Amino acid sequence: MHYKTQIEAAKQGILTDQVKLAAEKENRSAEWIRERLANGVITIPANIHHQSLSAEGIGDGLKTKINVNLGISGDAKNYDLEMNKVKMAVKMGTESIMDLSNYGKTHEFREKLIEYSPAMIGTVPMYDAIGYLEKDLLKMTADDFLRVVEAHAKEGVDFMTIHAGINRRAIEGFKRSGRRMNIVSRGGSLLFAWMEMTGNENPFFEHYNDVLEILHEHDAVISIGDSLRPGCLDDSTDAGQIGELIEIGYLTDRAWKAGVQVLVEGPGHMAIDEIAANMKLQKRLCHNAPFYVLGPLVTDIAPGYDHITSAIGGAIAASNGANFLCYVTPAEHLRLPDLTDVRDGIIAAKIAAHAADIANKLPGARDQDNRMADARQKLDWDAMFKEAIDPEKAKRYYESVPPAQKHTCSMCGKMCAVRTTNKILSGEKVIFCDEDGDCS
């Protein structure tokens, strides 16, 4: 083997199994994928130790992928419940699962997860550091942080969020301009706290070459975290956020030079009119690296419905350059999501991703929509359920109020526009009143 990572193989012109599989899933040629992989435009997270993986590409020209967050925490210690979420997420077709465990036997859960999951697995080593090292934040050394990264890489984690961009420069910029909600990134806040308490530089930035070396060895992707992600509309696209993005762009280039694949993380809360500009900015500053966004949540006032605020933002983002959407559930800002929240979050994210794929004119993106339209035109309910994103719910709703008129639904009954138009176009007459003149 002359390469360690997918990007190195691609640069050597090698079509790996992962490239072939990713290509097949996208109706693209393997060579088309390889070329973009070599340039960093496409990333294929595929840790060499993740045997159960069904590889996917992320990047421009490919379907928008979605990620599901879950994991064990101090307030949610039920392993089985989290594994149920995993199984449901995989069944629903999510391409990625981030294990954000920060409590208890995180290693054990992660091991089961990686063994089971065909979806790519991501983690945020910072979340796990305190628990893994059993050491308080203040006592940690730069070396400690790297040990956690190495542990995750060896376990088979496909991509890791590493907040290397929040260095002294970025913090200076953030402090100088100020903002309403400061830092809302969990990993980012921990690093910020460590840097402020110890007076040291960000260990992932200072020892970036060492980080890259670890990742390179196992072909773990660096997903460069945005610690200064806006936590409210008022903070978006500010000097803090964009200053950090500039650092991330610099780190992207260095990772590629070290043969490490890259994802760049972005947004959070952001008004609709800023989204397209942010996507352009990331592509330019980060040299067309794939963009992985949370939300964006297009208003701050909808806790309980942030799967909807983020579906709006995510659809706009993904039709303007974002490649990978992190789902947001109705529980966001309020509690850890339960199984139903996870389900609702996945469906909202899938809708956003699919709508963007259509807007991006990806090959075959409209096929299912066209089949649905044909089924509707024929009033073929079984075919409609089959094409529905959630056949069970569609059927349950339809059957809950049986329509008086066969083939129509209770919404319009005999006034159904499709029924009326079909009759007329096929040369029939439409009759609404019976022979006794009863028109009800």
Add this chain to the structure above:
Amino acid sequence: MHYKTQIEAAKQGILTDQVKLAAEKENRSAEWIRERLANGVITIPANIHHQSLSAEGIGDGLKTKINVNLGISGDAKNYDLEMNKVKMAVKMGTESIMDLSNYGKTHEFREKLIEYSPAMIGTVPMYDAIGYLEKDLLKMTADDFLRVVEAHAKEGVDFMTIHAGINRRAIEGFKRSGRRMNIVSRGGSLLFAWMEMTGNENPFFEHYNDVLEILHEHDAVISIGDSLRPGCLDDSTDAGQIGELIEIGYLTDRAWKAGVQVLVEGPGHMAIDEIAANMKLQKRLCHNAPFYVLGPLVTDIAPGYDHITSAIGGAIAASNGANFLCYVTPAEHLRLPDLTDVRDGIIAAKIAAHAADIANKLPGARDQDNRMADARQKLDWDAMFKEAIDPEKAKRYYESVPPAQKHTCSMCGKMCAVRTTNKILSGEKVIFCDEDGDCS
């Protein structure tokens, strides 16, 4: 009184009570509203017989308004249930209610509705025609259709959807180009059927002056319906839709000349990348008349979740020129909505409208978001619930899983980024492990 309608008053420089009220609600001056009302850019639906109305303006520069559809039909004859929907919709702040009743004592229900509702009331007289006239469609005369319009106008309906644009020219265009789902507008399909069966021209088009005269008398707004609204992605922005829009633009101008206020109806199903162009096209062809859109639904495959597909499309539409969003519930395409569906539909539409108002930089649009951000920064949960679009749900979610750590939520617990950052910025240290070295 030297005027019959709001637009006539505005042209004479008169500031009506409705103009003053609408201005107050928008943080605009009455003169600012009057000027745009005179030009047709703003419409204030306010039938002279609707005494309980709290008038609202619709148009560029004003908050995006939302409409709730409900009504009695053959499959849903429960008057009380529909009145409960009305009360909830009003309480939730919807600015408009369309009564789409097409069964039984529609007159009686409408009377109660208009007597009660501070929200503007819209109807589609075509839906009611068969029941009102107790006559089958084929037997109706042009005069019959006008009688229904007059009945609604006299009852106090503020705006009426009248499908005057689907004339012979529009039908010829639609038939020539063909489309996947043909006609999905209920009223449009009835007119199409009548025209095809009788061989006559569209009665609302042929007798447009008479229609305008009736509406003018009571200051009922004409909401020019789009019969060729795309019923699937594949039909959007096609020759049929745009051909009809050209007719609608012509009719808009004629209505204004007759002193009648106008709304223009549009979209349906439409891919994201076509939405902005459609908004521009409507504003140009319809001389900047307010645009009232259904959806747009950005994919066809999500029955059961079309409140989300339409929130995406609606937010994009309203941040590109649409002024008035018709809500879509999770029951769309499947059944008549129940109370919960209506609620979910209203919230999704409100989110879309609000997100667009922010993008449109309306005065004060971000105030509530900023208050929410401040509450979050202080981890002040009561203040967060207060600013939430649905305080009850937000509180219920939060309290369902009590966090171990006071002030945080169960999502991050002691790892809460806001808590960590607040401590560091106020000069404290953050400690995660207890004195015995327990870091769990």
